Amino acid sequence: MLSLFDQGAHPAAPRAFNMAAHVLAQADVLADKTALSVMSHDTSQDWTFGAIKAAVLGTTTGLLAHGLQPGDRVLMRLGNTVEFPIAYLGAIAGGMVPVPTSSQLTEPEVAKMVAELEPAAILRDPTIACPDTPTIPQITLDALEDMRTLSPAAFDMGDPDRMGYIIYTSGTSGVPRAVCHAHRAIWARQMMHEGWYGLRSDDRLMHAGAFNWTYTLGTGLMDPWSIGATALIPAKGVDIQDLPKLLKQHKATIFAAAPGVYRKMLSDHPDIHLPDLRHGLSAGEKLSETIREDWFEATGTALFEAYGMSECSTFISASPASPAHPDTLGKPQPGRRLALVDEDGKPVQLGEEGIIAIDRRDPGLMLGYWRAPEDTESRFSGDWFLTGDRGQMESDFYVRYAGRADDMMNAGGYRVSPLEVEAALSRMPGVISVGVTDVEIKKDTRIIAAFYTSESELDETALRTYVETTLARYKQPRLFRRLDALPTNPNGKLSRRALRDQFEATP
Numbered sequence: 001m002l003s004l005f006d007q008g009a010h011p012a013a014p015r016a017f018n019m020a021a022h023v024l025a026q027a028d029v030l031a032d033k034t035a036l037s038v039m040s041h042d043t044s045q046d047w048t049f050g051a052i053k054a055a056v057l058g059t060t061t062g063l064l065a066h067g068l069q070p071g072d073r074v075l076m077r078l079g080n081t082v083e084f085p086i087a088y089l090g091a092i093a094g095g096m097v098p099v100p101t102s103s104q105l106t107e108p109e110v111a112k113m114v115a116e117l118e119p120a121a122i123l124r125d126p127t128i129a130c131p132d133t134p135t136i137p138q139i140t141l142d143a144l145e146d147m148r149t150l151s152p153a154a155f156d157m158g159d160p161d162r163m164g165y166i167i168y169t170s171g172t173s174g175v176p177r178a179v180c181h182a183h184r185a186i187w188a189r190q191m192m193h194e195g196w197y198g199l200r201s202d203d204r205l206m207h208a209g210a211f212n213w214t215y216t217l218g219t220g221l222m223d224p225w226s227i228g229a230t231a232l233i234p235a236k237g238v239d240i241q242d243l244p245k246l247l248k249q250h251k252a253t254i255f256a257a258a259p260g261v262y263r264k265m266l267s268d269h270p271d272i273h274l275p276d277l278r279h280g281l282s283a284g285e286k287l288s289e290t291i292r293e294d295w296f297e298a299t300g301t302a303l304f305e306a307y308g309m310s311e312c313s314t315f316i317s318a319s320p321a322s323p324a325h326p327d328t329l330g331k332p333q334p335g336r337r338l339a340l341v342d343e344d345g346k347p348v349q350l351g352e353e354g355i356i357a358i359d360r361r362d363p364g365l366m367l368g369y370w371r372a373p374e375d376t377e378s379r380f381s382g383d384w385f386l387t388g389d390r391g392q393m394e395s396d397f398y399v400r401y402a403g404r405a406d407d408m409m410n411a412g413g414y415r416v417s418p419l420e421v422e423a424a425l426s427r428m429p430g431v432i433s434v435g436v437t438d439v440e441i442k443k444d445t446r447i448i449a450a451f452y453t454s455e456s457e458l459d460e461t462a463l464r465t466y467v468e469t470t471l472a473r474y475k476q477p478r479l480f481r482r483l484d485a486l487p488t489n490p491n492g493k494l495s496r497r498a499l500r501d502q503f504e505a506t507p
Contacts, residue, residue: 002347003340003354003393010335010363013187017160020056020093022186026201026228027053035225038082039206039246040235047082049228055148057155059090062147063121066139070095070156072120073166075113077130078141079103080210080236085221087123087144092164092183095156096120099166099178102414103128103212104472109176113168116178116370160184163367167214169310170408170417178370179310188364189223189313195333196306196317197254197281199229204276206232206247208240208257215284215413218313219256241268251276258284258413262291262303263444272298279304279320284413286401288444289327305329307356307401309387309415311366311379315358316399328398329391336362340393345381353402356391357384407496409438411448414474418496421448421477424470428463430454435486436477437496439503450477451499457482 027035031050038045047055068074074091076098078084084100091098099117101110103125111131114122124130124138164183168176193199197219207220211233224231232250234243243265247255252274259282265272280295280303287305295303307329308314315336318324322331332338339347340354348354358365360383368376379386390402409416418436425434434452441447452458460480467476487498 001350001395003350003352004347005332005336005338005393005397007334009337009361010188010191013160013184013363015160016157017183017187018093018095018155018157019164019183019186020089021155021157023089023222023226024049024053024056025226027225030228033228034230036082036221036231036233037250038233038235039250040238041242044250045082045235049225052086052225054152055086056089056093057152058150059086059144059147060094060153061150062143063091063096063139064094064153065150066121066137068094068096068120070158071097071163073097073099073117075110075117075119075122076100076212077103077110077122077124077128078144078212079125079128080212081125082211083125083141083144084211085217086148088165088217090147093155094153095158097163097165098123099168100212100214100217101168102472102474103210104474105129106470106472107131108470109472113176113178117166158183160187161367166370167310170415170420176417176420177372177375180367180370182367184363185313186222186226188362189218189226191333191335191364192219192223192306192314192317193227194319194321195335196304196314196319196330197223198279198304198320199223199227199254201228203229203253203278204232204251205229205254205256206234206250206252208234208243208255208261209413210236213413214310215256215258219281219283240264244269244272244274247272247274247277253278254281255279256281256283258282259287259291259444260285260413262287262295266291266294266298270298274299274301277301281306283308283314285410290444307389307399311385311387312358312362312364315362315364316356325394325398328394328400331397331399339384340391340399341381341384341386345384345386350393350395353390353392356387356389356399357381358387359383360385407437409436409448410446411438411474416448416475421450421467421471421475424467425450425452425463425477427470428458428466430456430458433486435494435496435499437500439479439500441479447478448476449479449481449499449503451481451483451486451503453483453486 209216306317318330337359
């Protein structure tokens with residue numbers, strides 16, 4: 001038998017569709033229900049569904065009044081506040097194309113995005129790094145807050161296949177890629193509701209991430225709102241060690257976080273009593289069996305992992321209805337068509353290792369990379385979109401993860417290209433050559449490490465200062481090590497795997 005999962009396609013989105021309208025479809029019926037609680041130590045800022053919808057559509061009115069039109073790209077340089085999702089949905093509601101970005105990006109990194117995207121406007125918190133753009137208007141945080149009370153605009157309904165938003169992901173070439181998604185992407189996320197979340201309208205889903213992380217935007221806000229569930233988000237500055245208290249105090253029924261958050265919580269709180277919690281969700285990087293087992297021991301609840309990527313969100317997962325077998329990611333979500341394929345795009349036999357691939361017609365799959373048709377097409381082979389990750393499929397469709405086919409790193413849930421970090425460090429005075437990879441410094445803890453050659457040992461403080469000015473924090477190496485020579489493969493190319501193995505084999 002072939003490593004192929006195909007048990008029926010998810011229904012198509014309505015012909016007249018808007019992503020924000022779908023997210024807020026329950027807002028009129030549940031106008032007085034709490035949609036969002038922004039939680040701090042002993043207080044919370046609560047938003048009802050009615051208030052969220054009014055703020056979103058008021059923001060749409062304000063953006064249109066600034067001269068923006070459907071189809072215009074809007075770069076978001078906002079921080080970890082409720083203004084982020086309101087502005088994001090406000091732009092989408094009006095047919096504009098928001099581009100959410102990490103607040104950790106440096107000014108040079110943002111300048112490259114501005115040059116590539118040519119946005120019609122930038123939504124700007126003055127505390128967030130952004131270059132001056134004399135020819136591109138910057139709409140301030142104060143102006144966005146004032147828009148909330150404007151008269152509501154109408155949703156811009158249209159073809160579900162039209163562009164809805166753009167997100168950036170690290171590319172294997174070392175250059176971050178702008179991934180274009182259609183409005184229908186939110187419709188496809190319904191396959192996660194049962195295939196991963198076990199989500200119900202009476203749930204109170206708490207996400208540990210910041211508002212401006214796409215994992216938080218999707219899992220923490222958009223998906224629960226779309227069925228009338230309540231979202232719980234920690235306020236800016238809340239420490240991980242305070243999360244168990246907030247989970248209990250706000251009666252969270254589902255908790256979502258990256259594996260590193262679970263690991264830190266368990267190290268601070270080996271016994272966590274959460275009487276209302278039904279289960280936890282994990283994504284962003286591979287969840288270890290140790291964390292899964294320790295979480296169950298501490299809380300009595302299960303963790304359900306999902307696998308995906310910026311180009312298609314998640315599509316393989318465990319769920320309350322289908323818990324994962326040990327050491328597997330889970331199985332394809334109902335409505336997906338997925339295979340493990342060889343280099344020619346042909347499904348391999350069950351049990352054989354292959355590239356994890358998803359049907360190119362999947363409604364959650366990207367439209368393509370911005371103005372990069374050749375790069376886009378290079379990710380496809382026949383009917384399949386190739387993820388670059390490898391795995392093995394069992395007879396009952398559960399998938400084991402076998403690692404990446406390339407050298408991409410995972411830093412706290414962000415995929416980072418070593419080429420991008422190497423390019424930045426190669427410009428550091430004194431560096432002759434450099435190789436970057438992620439290494440395990442202790443069980444279940446990986447960091448980005450930079451190995452370099454030079455005439456003499458370089459000052460580590462100077463190295464750290466240099467990367468802080470050129471790279472977002474999540475891309476910055478946490479370890480620097482000088483070598484006499486970098487390892488190469490038989491073709492003379494840098495072997496990052498050998499770097500990793502060499503480091504981890506050293507006592």
